[in-house]
Amino acid sequence: MQKYSVFSLIKNSLSGHKNWEVAWKDPTPKKEYEVIIIGGGGHGLATAYYLAKEHKITNIAIIEKGWIGGGNVGRNTTIVRSNFMYDANARFNEFGMNLWRNLSQELNFNVMFSPRGIINLAHSDAQMNAYARRGNSMRLNGIDAVLLNREEVKKIIPQADFSRDVRFPIFGGLMQPSAGTARHDGVAWGYARQADAMGVDIIQHCEVTGFDIQQGKITGVRTSKGNIKSKKVGLCVAGSTNILAEKLNITLPIETHVLQACVSEPIKPLLDGVVTFGAGHFYISQSDKGEMVMGGDLDGYNSYAQRGNLPTIQHVLTGGLAVFPFLSRLKMLRTWGGIMDMSMDGSPIIDKTHIKGLYLNCGWCYGGFKSTPVSGWTFAHTIAQDRVHELNSELSLNRFSTGHLLDEKGIGTKTWIG
Amino acid sequence: MLHIKCPYCGIRSQKEFAYGGDATVKRPKLNSDVSDKEWDDFVYMRKSPRGKHIELWHHISGCRQWFKAQRDTATHEIFKTAKINEEIK
Numbered sequence: 001m002q003k004y005s006v007f008s009l010i011k012n013s014l015s016g017h018k019n020w021e022v023a024w025k026d027p028t029p030k031k032e033y034e035v036i037i038i039g040g041g042g043h044g045l046a047t048a049y050y051l052a053k054e055h056k057i058t059n060i061a062i063i064e065k066g067w068i069g070g071g072n073v074g075r076n077t078t079i080v081r082s083n084f085m086y087d088a089n090a091r092f093n094e095f096g097m098n099l100w101r102n103l104s105q106e107l108n109f110n111v112m113f114s115p116r117g118i119i120n121l122a123h124s125d126a127q128m129n130a131y132a133r134r135g136n137s138m139r140l141n142g143i144d145a146v147l148l149n150r151e152e153v154k155k156i157i158p159q160a161d162f163s164r165d166v167r168f169p170i171f172g173g174l175m176q177p178s179a180g181t182a183r184h185d186g187v188a189w190g191y192a193r194q195a196d197a198m199g200v201d202i203i204q205h206c207e208v209t210g211f212d213i214q215q216g217k218i219t220g221v222r223t224s225k226g227n228i229k230s231k232k233v234g235l236c237v238a239g240s241t242n243i244l245a246e247k248l249n250i251t252l253p254i255e256t257h258v259l260q261a262c263v264s265e266p267i268k269p270l271l272d273g274v275v276t277f278g279a280g281h282f283y284i285s286q287s288d289k290g291e292m293v294m295g296g297d298l299d300g301y302n303s304y305a306q307r308g309n310l311p312t313i314q315h316v317l318t319g320g321l322a323v324f325p326f327l328s329r330l331k332m333l334r335t336w337g338g339i340m341d342m343s344m345d346g347s348p349i350i351d352k353t354h355i356k357g358l359y360l361n362c363g364w365c366y367g368g369f370k371s372t373p374v375s376g377w378t379f380a381h382t383i384a385q386d387r388v389h390e391l392n393s394e395l396s397l398n399r400f401s402t403g404h405l406l407d408e409k410g411i412g413t414k415t416w417i418g
Numbered sequence: 419m420l421h422i423k424c425p426y427c428g429i430r431s432q433k434e435f436a437y438g439g440d441a442t443v444k445r446p447k448l449n450s451d452v453s454d455k456e457w458d459d460f461v462y463m464r465k466s467p468r469g470k471h472i473e474l475w476h477h478i479s480g481c482r483q484w485f486k487a488q489r490d491t492a493t494h495e496i497f498k499t500a501k502i503n504e505e506i507k
Binding site: 242243246251252253254255256300301302303304305309310311344400401413414416 | 461491
């Protein structure tokens, strides 16, 4: 594999950038693989990468219905954080933060990880108490958390509305300084390039149409490019999880919903971190190109459409204007939607299934991007060793029937409200 | 913007309605022995199909009645709506 560096850049510029190697190949599928990963999104690519790197399994196919970077890995709002209260989620995502910090060097690809901090705004004494509790929980798990009062928040985001007569006055906020953003498609490309270099076959435009199961064991998958055998198959298909579950004749604690995001026209640097305004169903950051990147609520009804409806965008931006009035003077550049695998407690599932050799990675709700490295790392372990790692032992499929829920927000099973 | 036909009020804009989820989920009968699996299925397990989906809506900013709708989850087309005690086939 050609290493990316300033020297390779100079060398290739001299030949008009016509001699760069392709970043990953376009192979035809073999008859059999040791492991098949369904879904070539961030999590699927990371899983294949860590299977090859950590477990020395390289006879892997990634089967992707669309193209690399076309799904949720290219549709999210690039936020990376580990500000969770429950131990299982906090440890899992903080392990992920350590993977993020070294990811550009490890992948030899600039994923532009930028730990610029995230602030969750609070609007009442009760919410400040709740954030103090969450911050303490985070610190007990070794995660940086700072409880900010109103004046401290004002120093960081003076452009927010700090007047007293607003519906949700800013009382303060909880900050994770080490959280930030990363370039999402760079993450997909970086993992894809390294996985390909270690021998993983990335098969794009190939749809899984069925599964071959014999005596409770998986033996292969049927695809639009023919049948492929494998004794180990991992599902990493996010919003398409229920579609494949139906083909497997299993039912999951997952509902599929559409989530929208939007960006404004690019402007000069104004906001250096991520700010969430939970009371107004709104969050915002500014991209390196200068666009204000914004999002908020689900559209609120089951959906597989990778596009949303205008009322939700209006609702989200109404909340946005309430906290950042300057937004009213910006033009919207574009809006888009992605489909979310909403789990019934808001936390993901990385586990084995009752079918031997079939592994499940789903339930990411609208927070899958930040967990891309650690999801791949733990899923690779689960597949290679045929047992869950300590880090994902509580992200189990049976936690719903046993009552060991990981409901960070305490919102219950109405997934479309969360 | 979805336009939803309330069986009581007629066609209204989406903004008047609240969503209520899968209408085919059946709560286990009261005062009967319910296994953990039956309860688990009722509370947590959802088919969430791509395509036709029968679901509950609440005309919360209108007549405040709950009703059923059959809607396509890929195109958002609404085929039928019906009162809560009526079947959609």
